[in-house]
Amino acid sequence: MKAKREHNTALYEAILTLKTSAECIDFFEDLCTVGELSAMEQRYQVAKGLHMGKIYNEILAETGASSATISRVNRALQYGNGGYDLVFSRLESTDSTDQSEGSDE
Numbered sequence: 001m002k003a004k005r006e007h008n009t010a011l012y013e014a015i016l017t018l019k020t021s022a023e024c025i026d027f028f029e030d031l032c033t034v035g036e037l038s039a040m041e042q043r044y045q046v047a048k049g050l051h052m053g054k055i056y057n058e059i060l061a062e063t064g065a066s067s068a069t070i071s072r073v074n075r076a077l078q079y080g081n082g083g084y085d086l087v088f089s090r091l092e093s094t095d096s097t098d099q100s101e102g103s104d105e
Helices: 010-016 021-031 034-051 056-063 067-079 083-102
Strands: none
Touching: 010 021, 034 056, 034 067, 034 083, 056 067, 067 083
């Protein structure tokens, strides 16, 4: 079992105060360099593709990520802390709630 590193939670608590995508974009553009944001966005797209069952070549073509990045993200999905799975589950739950609210039953 890998040891967890200690975190200063102030940053994460600050992120939790953001209410809209626009607020998140503004905050992260202030916090991160363009390269850091691009890398995080790319890793998220890779994780999303892997979660959807896409193969490495498809993800490579869609994201431009290296095979090393795809492999690293795949390891995080398989053996990480479950953060990606939590987010995907909540997004899927939100999507299904949004769709059922919009149906005429």
